[in-house]
Amino acid sequence: MKRKYDKYWGNPESLNMLLLIAVVLNPQYKLIFVNWQISQVFNYDVAIQLKGKLESCLKSLFEEYRHEMGEGLQGESQSSSYSRCNNDRYRYHQFLQSSGPNKSELSKYLEESLEGEDLNIRIWSNLNSSRFSILGKIVRDVLAIPLTIVASELAFSTGGRVFDPYRSSLTPRMVEALICTQDWLKETHLSMLPNEDFEELEKFEQDKINQV
Incomplete structure (x- = not known):
C-alpha cells in the first residue's frame, strides 16, 4: 500500500x-480546501510549487x-448582442460593457462560499447549469474518468482475484479456503502451482459444482 501511495501521490x-x-x-x-490540504501534506516549498x-x-x-465552446456559440452571441442593443432600455447593457470586463465562470465559482456537507452535487449542478455552462462541461468530462484501475484492485483486494465471474458459483466456505490457502503459501514461501495444475483443479472444481 505504501508503494502504491508513493507511486501516485508521493512525488x-x-x-x-x-x-x-x-x-x-x-x-x-473548491480550491481553498485543496490548497489547505496541500499545505498539510507537503512542506512549504513543495506546497507553494x-x-x-x-x-x-x-x-x-x-x-x-471556453475557447472550444465559444467558437460554437459565436453566432448566437452576436445575434443576442444585436437584440440587446435594440432593446437596451436606458442603455443599461451599454453601461455594463463600459464598466469593465466581466469575471469568468471560474472566478465566480471559486469566489462563492462553500456549500454544506449535505449537498446533493447532481441537483446543485442542474440548478446552476445556466450560470456555469463551461464548468458544467468540464465536470461531466473530468468526473467521467474512472478512478479505479487494475493495479489498485490487485493491491488492496484479495477476494477480487479469487471470487471472479468464472467462480461466481463458489460457496463461501470454498472461497474462504482458497484465500486462506493463498496466505499460507505466502507465509511458508512455497512456489505456486504451474498453470496446467491450476487448469486441472478448476476442471475438478467445476465437476464438483455440476454434481451438486
Missing part, C-alpha cells in the same frame, strides 16, 4: 492534476473549454 512532480481538479470542481471543497501548478492547470483547462 508532486508526477502527480496527476486531474485528481486535484476533480476535488476543486466539488462545490463543497504544487499550488501554483494546480491553479495554472485549472485555468488552462478552463480556457481550452
Whole structure:
C-alpha cells in the first residue's frame, strides 16, 4: 500500500492534476480546501510549487473549454448582442460593457462560499447549469474518468482475484479456503502451482459444482 501511495501521490512532480481538479470542481471543497490540504501534506516549498501548478492547470483547462465552446456559440452571441442593443432600455447593457470586463465562470465559482456537507452535487449542478455552462462541461468530462484501475484492485483486494465471474458459483466456505490457502503459501514461501495444475483443479472444481 505504501508503494502504491508513493507511486501516485508521493512525488508532486508526477502527480496527476486531474485528481486535484476533480476535488476543486466539488462545490463543497473548491480550491481553498485543496490548497489547505496541500499545505498539510507537503512542506512549504513543495506546497507553494504544487499550488501554483494546480491553479495554472485549472485555468488552462478552463480556457481550452471556453475557447472550444465559444467558437460554437459565436453566432448566437452576436445575434443576442444585436437584440440587446435594440432593446437596451436606458442603455443599461451599454453601461455594463463600459464598466469593465466581466469575471469568468471560474472566478465566480471559486469566489462563492462553500456549500454544506449535505449537498446533493447532481441537483446543485442542474440548478446552476445556466450560470456555469463551461464548468458544467468540464465536470461531466473530468468526473467521467474512472478512478479505479487494475493495479489498485490487485493491491488492496484479495477476494477480487479469487471470487471472479468464472467462480461466481463458489460457496463461501470454498472461497474462504482458497484465500486462506493463498496466505499460507505466502507465509511458508512455497512456489505456486504451474498453470496446467491450476487448469486441472478448476476442471475438478467445476465437476464438483455440476454434481451438486
